[in-house]
Amino acid sequence: MADKLRKTPAPPSAAQKALHKLGLVRDIDLALHLPLRYEDETRITPLRNARDGEVAQIEATVTASEVQLRPRRMLKVVVDDGTGTCELTFFSFYPSHQKTLAVGARLRIRGEVKGGFWGRQMLHPQFRVAGGELPAALTPVYPTTAGLAQPYLRRAVVSALQRADLSETLPPGLEPPVGRFMGKNGVQGAFSLREALTFLHHPAPDVALATLEDHSHPAWQRLKAEELLAQQLSQQQSRRARDRLRAPVLRARHGEAVPLHEQLLAVLPFGLTAAQRRVGEEIAADLGRPVPMHRLLQGDVGSGKTVVSALAACLAMDAGWQCALMAPTEILAGQHFAKMVGWLEPLLAARGRRVAWLAGGQKKKERAAMLALVESGEAALVVGTHAVIQEQVRFKNLALAIVDEQHRFGVAQRLELRRKLEAHGMEPHMLMMSATPIPRTLAMSYYADLDVSVIDELPPGRTPxxxxxxxxxxxxxxxxxxxxxxxxxxxxxxxxxxxxxxxxxxxxxxxxxxxxxxxxxxxxxxxxxxxxxxxxxxxxxxxxxxxxxxxxxxxxxxxxxxxxxxxxxxxxxxxxxxxxxxxxxxxxxxxxxxxxxxxxxxxxxxxxxxxxxxxxxxxxxxxxxxNDGFEIARRDLEIRGPGEFLGARQSGDALLRFADLATDTHLLEWARATAPLMLDRHPQWAERHVARWLGGRSDYLKA
Missing domain, CATH: 3.40.50.300 (P-loop containing nucleotide triphosphate hydrolases)
Known part of the structure; x- marks a missing residue:
C-alpha cells in the first residue's frame, strides 16, 4: 500500500531539459555558468543626461499611446520623465503590452537612446511598472538555449550558488598568484572561490566593465587558476597511474645477427637527419623501460616522422612483439602500408614474419586471412585505419601502438587501442604522431601527461x-x-x-x-x-x-x-x-x-x-x-583558440572554458608547479578539486 501512495517523480519541465542540454546538471555546473555580459539596472538616468547611442534606464510617465497602421502596424508610445520626452516604438506587441503602456502609467524603461529629427527614441525597449528598490548589482545575461528564459536561469543560478559546496580546495600556502596582476584597478587581496563566483554573477555597479569583458579582473583570474589546476591535476594523476602500469621492455634480443633497425638503416636510400636520430634515441630509451611510453612525436610536413616510427616498430619486432600503426584515413594508412612493406617486408620475410593490412573496405576472405595472421603473431606489424582497434582484431602480443595524426581520432578509439594488451596484464607503449605542430603553451596544458619529441629539421632536398x-x-x-x-x-x-x-x-x-x-x-x-x-x-x-x-x-x-x-x-x-x-x-x-x-x-x-x-x-x-609549421601553429592558436585548434569535437578533450592560453601563461605555470605538490601533500584536496571542475570529463584527458 505504501508503494502505491508513494509519489512518482514529476517529469522534467522544458526549462529543466534545456538546462541539461547546456550541461547544467549539478549545482556547481550552474555556479560556473558565468554571464556573457551585464546590464546596468542599478540607476535611473534623466533623459536630458542620456547620450545618443547609450543604453539607459529611465523612469517616466506615458503621455500618449496609439497603434499606427502605416507604413506598417506598430505601437507608438510617448513618455515624459520631467526632464524630457522619448518615443518608444514596438513592431511586435500584445494586448497585455498595450494595457501596461496605457496613458498615465508610470514605467521603468531600459533601451538604447537615439536622437532623431523627431526627438529622442527607443526601439523595442524593456519595460515594467515602476516601483520597488533598484538592484544593488549589475544584472547578468547568461548564455542560454531555446526554452530557457533569462529570469528562470538567473533564479536557478542564485539558488545553486546557495546550495553548491564552494569550500576551499586550495590548501593554505598554495594560493594562485592573482594578487600581482591587479594593479590597474587598484583592487588588492585575493578572492576565495565563493567570493569570486558571487562577484562575477552579480558585480558591483562601480566595477570597470572592461576588466570583466577581457577577463582580467582578479575574480576571473581566480577562476582561471582553479580551472588550470584541475586540468594539470587530472593529467598528473594520469601520468602517475601510467607509471604504475607495466609495459613490455623492448630491446633487441641477444643472439640476433644484426638488429632489425640496423638492417633498415642500411637499406634506406637516405641518411637520417640529426633531429631524426635524436628523436629516435628518445623513443628507444622509453621503449627500453618497463613503464608504458606515452610520447607525442611532432614534426612539420615532410620532416620524416614515418621513418622514425618504422625504426621504433623495429625495436618492438626485434624483441619478439607486435606493433600496430593506425591512421585516420584509408589513403594515409595505405601510404604508410606501402612504405612499411617496401622497407620492412624483405627484412621480415627472412624471419618468417610479415606486414598485415586492415581497413574497412576489405573483402571478407582477405580480412579473415589478415585477422588470422594478427592472432597467430605471424603479422609482426599491422597497418590500417580504425579497423585495427575493432573487437574481432586479437593481437598475439601487441607491444607498441603508433597513431598518426592522433588528434583526428576520438578518445574512445585511442583508449581501445591501449586495451589490446590487457590479457597480459600490461599496456602497450603509445607513440602518437602529428604534423600539426602544437605551440608550447598548448602542449603544456593539453599534453601535460605526454612526453614530447620534436623533429625540428627538414631533410635536405625539400624544395621551397x-x-x-x-x-x-x-x-x-x-x-x-x-x-x-x-x-x-x-x-x-x-x-x-x-x-x-x-x-x-x-x-x-x-x-x-x-x-x-x-x-x-x-x-x-x-x-x-x-x-x-x-x-x-x-x-x-x-x-x-x-x-x-x-x-x-x-x-x-x-x-x-x-x-x-x-x-x-x-x-x-x-x-x-x-x-x-x-x-x-x-x-x-x-x-x-x-x-x-x-x-x-x-x-x-x-x-x-x-x-x-x-x-x-x-x-x-x-x-x-x-613556411614554418611551428610559427603557423602559434598564429593559428591566436586566431582560432585551443578548442578548434585541437579538433575538440572529435578529440573529446575537456577544453578550457575560462583560461586563455595566449594570456594566462603565468597561471598555467603556477598550475603545473602546484599540481605535483598538491598530489604529494594534499591528495584528498586534489581529488575534490578535480571532481568539482571536471566531473567525469577527466578521463578524456588521459587518452
Whole structure:
C-alpha cells in the first residue's frame, strides 16, 4: 500500500531539459555558468543626461499611446520623465503590452537612446511598472538555449550558488598568484572561490566593465587558476597511474645477427637527419623501460616522422612483439602500408614474419586471412585505419601502438587501442604522431601527461614552396597556369572545401570544379577524389595520379595528410579563407616534394565590395609570410583558440572554458608547479578539486 501512495517523480519541465542540454546538471555546473555580459539596472538616468547611442534606464510617465497602421502596424508610445520626452516604438506587441503602456502609467524603461529629427527614441525597449528598490548589482545575461528564459536561469543560478559546496580546495600556502596582476584597478587581496563566483554573477555597479569583458579582473583570474589546476591535476594523476602500469621492455634480443633497425638503416636510400636520430634515441630509451611510453612525436610536413616510427616498430619486432600503426584515413594508412612493406617486408620475410593490412573496405576472405595472421603473431606489424582497434582484431602480443595524426581520432578509439594488451596484464607503449605542430603553451596544458619529441629539421632536398594569394575573380589566370604546368610534365592538385552544394555556404563543389577543369583543359586527364567515393575507386584515382598519368587531381581535404607525389608542383586551394591555418599548411605540404620549383595558390572569395574578412585576411597573410609549421601553429592558436585548434569535437578533450592560453601563461605555470605538490601533500584536496571542475570529463584527458 505504501508503494502505491508513494509519489512518482514529476517529469522534467522544458526549462529543466534545456538546462541539461547546456550541461547544467549539478549545482556547481550552474555556479560556473558565468554571464556573457551585464546590464546596468542599478540607476535611473534623466533623459536630458542620456547620450545618443547609450543604453539607459529611465523612469517616466506615458503621455500618449496609439497603434499606427502605416507604413506598417506598430505601437507608438510617448513618455515624459520631467526632464524630457522619448518615443518608444514596438513592431511586435500584445494586448497585455498595450494595457501596461496605457496613458498615465508610470514605467521603468531600459533601451538604447537615439536622437532623431523627431526627438529622442527607443526601439523595442524593456519595460515594467515602476516601483520597488533598484538592484544593488549589475544584472547578468547568461548564455542560454531555446526554452530557457533569462529570469528562470538567473533564479536557478542564485539558488545553486546557495546550495553548491564552494569550500576551499586550495590548501593554505598554495594560493594562485592573482594578487600581482591587479594593479590597474587598484583592487588588492585575493578572492576565495565563493567570493569570486558571487562577484562575477552579480558585480558591483562601480566595477570597470572592461576588466570583466577581457577577463582580467582578479575574480576571473581566480577562476582561471582553479580551472588550470584541475586540468594539470587530472593529467598528473594520469601520468602517475601510467607509471604504475607495466609495459613490455623492448630491446633487441641477444643472439640476433644484426638488429632489425640496423638492417633498415642500411637499406634506406637516405641518411637520417640529426633531429631524426635524436628523436629516435628518445623513443628507444622509453621503449627500453618497463613503464608504458606515452610520447607525442611532432614534426612539420615532410620532416620524416614515418621513418622514425618504422625504426621504433623495429625495436618492438626485434624483441619478439607486435606493433600496430593506425591512421585516420584509408589513403594515409595505405601510404604508410606501402612504405612499411617496401622497407620492412624483405627484412621480415627472412624471419618468417610479415606486414598485415586492415581497413574497412576489405573483402571478407582477405580480412579473415589478415585477422588470422594478427592472432597467430605471424603479422609482426599491422597497418590500417580504425579497423585495427575493432573487437574481432586479437593481437598475439601487441607491444607498441603508433597513431598518426592522433588528434583526428576520438578518445574512445585511442583508449581501445591501449586495451589490446590487457590479457597480459600490461599496456602497450603509445607513440602518437602529428604534423600539426602544437605551440608550447598548448602542449603544456593539453599534453601535460605526454612526453614530447620534436623533429625540428627538414631533410635536405625539400624544395621551397612559393605561396600566392589570388582573388577568385582571377580564376581563369590560374587555370591557364595549370595548363602550362601540365604541358611541362608537372602535376597539379586543386582542393575544394565541399563535396556538393550547401545552401548555407556559397562554396564551389568538387564535382562542378572537376567538370569545369575537364572542359577548360582538353587532352588533360582530370581526376576527382572525395571521401564518399568507394574505397576501390579512391585507390584507382590515387594510383593514376601517383603514376603520373593524371595531370590534375580535384579533391576535397581527403588529401590533407599522407599523399606523397614528388612530381606534383602546384597546389590550388579554392575558398582558402574557409580553412584553418594548420589545415592550409598541411595541404601546402603536398607539393615541394620533388626537384621542381613548387607553388601554392590560395584562391579567396571576396564580398560585394571586393574585400575579404579581417580574420581570413590574417590567416592568408600568415601563410604567405612563413613556411614554418611551428610559427603557423602559434598564429593559428591566436586566431582560432585551443578548442578548434585541437579538433575538440572529435578529440573529446575537456577544453578550457575560462583560461586563455595566449594570456594566462603565468597561471598555467603556477598550475603545473602546484599540481605535483598538491598530489604529494594534499591528495584528498586534489581529488575534490578535480571532481568539482571536471566531473567525469577527466578521463578524456588521459587518452
Amino acid at each position: 614552396i612559393v605561396t600566392r594569394l589570388i582573388a577568385d575573380s582571377r580564376k581563369d589566370e590560374v587555370i591557364a597556369r595549370i595548363g602550362a604546368q601540365v604541358a611541362a610534365g608537372r602535376q597539379v592538385y586543386w582542393v575544394c572545401p565541399l563535396i556538393e552544394e550547401s545552401e548555407a555556404l556559397d562554396l564551389s563543389n568538387a564535382t562542378a570544379t572537376h567538370q569545369e577543369l575537364s572542359e577548360a583543359l582538353p587532352g588533360v586527364m582530370v581526376g576527382l577524389l572525395h571521401s564518399r567515393m568507394p574505397a576501390a575507386e579512391k585507390k584507382a584515382v590515387m594510383a593514376l595520379f601517383s603514376a603520373g598519368q593524371m595531370g590534375v587531381l580535384v579533391s576535397t581535404t581527403v588529401i590533407e595528410v599522407g599523399v606523397d607525389v614528388p612530381n606534383a608542383s602546384l597546389m590550388v586551394i579554392e575558398h582558402a579563407e574557409r580553412f584553418g591555418l594548420s589545415q592550409l599548411h598541411q595541404l601546402r605540404g603536398r607539393v615541394g616534394r620533388g626537384a621542381a620549383a613548387s607553388a601554392c595558390v590560395l584562391l579567396y572569395a571576396t564580398n560585394d565590395s571586393g574585400r575579404v574578412g579581417e580574420t581570413a585576411k590574417e590567416r592568408l597573410r600568415a601563410m604567405q609570410e612563413t
